[in-house]
Amino acid sequence: MDQQHDALTGLLNRRSMWTAAPWLTPLAPDAALVSLDVIGLHAINAEFGHAFGDRLLAETAHRVQRVAGDSPVWRVGGDEFVIATRVAGADDVRRFARHLRVAIEEPLDGTIVGVWMGAAIVSPRSQGVDDLWQRADGALYRAMHQRTRDVVIDPDDTSDSAPQPPWQ
Numbered sequence: 784m785d786q787q788h789d790a791l792t793g794l795l796n797r798r799s800m801w802t803a804a805p806w807l808t809p810l811a812p813d814a815a816l817v818s819l820d821v822i823g824l825h826a827i828n829a830e831f832g833h834a835f836g837d838r839l840l841a842e843t844a845h846r847v848q849r850v851a852g853d854s855p856v857w858r859v860g861g862d863e864f865v866i867a868t869r870v871a872g873a874d875d876v877r878r879f880a881r882h883l884r885v886a887i888e889e890p891l892d893g894t895i896v897g898v899w900m901g902a903a904i905v906s907p908r909s910q911g912v913d914d915l916w917q918r919a920d921g922a923l924y925r926a927m928h929q930r931t932r933d934v935v936i937d938p939d940d941t942s943d944s945a946p947q948p949p950w951q
Contacts, residue, residue: 791837791858792840792844793841794857794858795856795858796857799857800865803855804867807912810915813869813870814868814869814870815867815870816903816916817866817876817879817880818901819863819883819900820898821840821843821887821897822898822899824836824896827896831894835894838891839891839894839896840862842891843887844864846886847883850879850883851868854868854869855867873936883898884900900933901920901922901923902919902934903915903916903918903921903937904936904938906938918938919937922937923935
């Protein structure tokens with residue numbers, strides 16, 4: 784394995800952040816980052832051992848990459864991942880997050896894990912990729928704090944397809 788990839792999962796590692804997505808620097812107007820955290824990995828390691836936990840983490844990484852397709856996926860921490868994707872807005876992020884959730888929550892040897900997810904979409908206030916990642920991470924922590932299984936989206940969590948008043 785090279786220095787750009789995580790040895791356990793084969794995903795891009797934190798050190799290689801952003802080099803695999805040149806459209807993030809400068810930020811493309813349709814860019815988004817989705818940050819996710821696997822729920823309960825520490826308890827799984829305690830109950831079933833680290834070998835099973837590592838297998839579960841590697842399988843989760845594989846499932847995330849399968850859903851992400853050509854979009855880059857990084858393992859940025861023990862049980863944390865970041866996906867760079869291109870979206871048309873919040874509804875696209877929600878659809879993408881639902882696909883991620885369904886794939887990740889498929890049982891592995893009878894064990895099911897869930898994920899907390901936060902996302903940040905490029906907006907006029909975006910100040911670069913580090914800001915975008917910080918906002919996605921903040922949204923992730925809001926999802927954890929709210930204990931919601933739905934993705935929390937920054938800058939807001941409104942629907943793109945909501946009917947607009949005729950004066951807008």
